Amino acid sequence: MPKIIFRLLFSFVVFVGVFILIQRSLKPDSFGEYGHYRGNSLNDNKMRTPYFKGEAKCAECHEDVYDMKSMDLHDGVRCESCHYPKIDANTDCEVGPPIVKGTIKFCAQCHGINAARLDKGVPQLVLKEHYENQNCIECHNPHAPWDLKE
Amino acid sequence: MGPKRIENKRRKFFQTSAALIGGTLLYSLIKPFEALAQPKEEEDPKIDKADLPLWGMGVDIEKCIGCGKCAEACKIENNVPIEPFYFRTWVEQYTVKKNGEVKIESPNGGIGGLKQSVPDEDIFKSFLVPKLCNHCTKAPCVQACPVGATYISPDGVVLVDETYCIGCSYCIQACPYGARFMNPVTKVADKCTFCYHRITKGLQPACVEACPTDARIFGDLRDKETDLVTFLQENPTEVLKPHLNTHCRVFYNGLSSEVR
Structure with missing residues (x-):
């Protein structure tokens, strides 16, 4: 084999070998386990703590409400x-109780008038006309809206 | 000497080219059988997909009241920056005016409740459309990703690998639903994951949990007993932009043709 051909072949083999080595070392361990992605990333996505705990969890302590x-x-x-859980899921409710002020603005998120929600079974009110700027919870019990306070 | 030398060279040339072409042909013939030689190594780590759930969501436009609780809950659950440009899910208000004009608005993604800005007498019809990642079966964003940092999980959720994403934002451009954004904190692509950390623990996604009118129905499409499957059976549902053949897993009931 002529020397020049040998050199060419040799450098080609070295180049391919180095490429494969580098590629192997850079590729994450679990890459390609289930497809063209890092398999461990599924676990990373699973591992986060949920903030919202669900109604059953709330009912454990607040059964009356x-x-x-x-x-x-x-x-x-x-x-x-x-009551958004504005607290870390691992701490107790007592550390930072989720408080809602029951203002007109808050209730208007659902009960403010909007042409798109007229026939959907949610009472629609022009809240400012409804009861002169008083907070809704001053008359209504938010947990039982028709339990009117005097 | 002269002519013979040329002939020799020519013969060698033909021999090498024949060998090369023959070799290539032979290799291309053998290649399909390569899979037979080592099938076991390939199959073992694969998950049997039929045993896994196939997550999907139903959105009932007829029930949505545009309170924006879902968008707010999503931000809290997933630490999405509070600025009004970053949303994993949001609610759009569509107003078709009497002159045929369509007005689409979504101030702050609907957080704090949507308000109608068009006077009542001009409205032909008005409705609310919650939007989120549609979790396409043939996801354009997954095809666009140059590094394999976004993928479809074995249970049918399009996810982002935050540690692997290089932040090139090709996927954001590729998504026909505008469901992705660049997270300013992590500097990588961010999107709805169906709250993957919740659904794998048997919980509902945060938006479904927060919806006061049950306008969002989440469930397993393979399990024929779920609320989602009942919802699909009882309502004429449609996916967004069906002409793109993305085969979404978010199904809308009461979808008007104005919705884009």
């Missing part, structure tokens, strides 16, 4: 629709 809500019109509205 939960029962009151289940009997009335806000039955379908889950606890965490209004």
Whole structure:
């Protein structure tokens, strides 16, 4: 074999070998396990802590409120629709209780008038005309909306 | 000497080319059988997909009241930056005016409740459309990713590998639904994951949990007993942009043709 051909072949083999080595060392371990992605990434996505705990969890301690809500019109509205869990999932509710002020603005998110939600079974009110700028919870019990306070 | 030398060279040339072409042909003939030689190594790590759930979501436009609780819950659950440009899910208000004009608005993604900006007398019809990643079976974003940082999980959820993403934002351009964004904190692509950390623990996604009117139905498409399958059976559902053949797993009931 002429020297020049040998050199060419040799450098080609070295080049391919080095390429394969580099590619192997850079490729993450689990890459390609299930497809063209890092298999461990599925676990990374699973590992995060959930913030919303679900109604059953709330009912463990607040059974009275939960029962009151289940009997009335806000039955379908889950606890965490209004009481967002603005606390870390690992700490107790007592550390940072989720408080809702029950202002007109807050209730208007669902009950403010909007042409798109007229026939959907949710009462629509022009809230400022409804009761002169008073906070809704001053008359209505949010857990049982028709339990009017005097 | 002269003519013979040329002939020799020519013969060698023909021999080598014949060998090369023959070799290539032979290799291309053998190649299909290569899979037979080592099938076991390939199959073992693969998950049997039929045993896994296939997650999907139903969105009932007829029930959505545009309170924006879903968008807010999503931001809290997934640490999405609070600025009004970053949404994994959001609600759009469509207003068809009497003169045929369509107005689409979504101030702050619907967080804080949507308000109708068109006077009542001009409205022909008005409806609310919650949007999120459609979790396509043939996802354009997955095809666009140059490094394999976004993928379809074995249970049918389009996910992002945050540690592997290089932040080139090709996927954001490729998504026909505008469901992706560049996260300003992590500097990588971010999108709805169906709350993968929740659904794999048996919980519902945060938006479904927060919806007061049950306008979102989440479930396993393979399990024929779920609410989602009942929803699909009882309602005429449609996916967004069906002409793109993305085969989405988010199904809308009451979808008007104005929705883009």
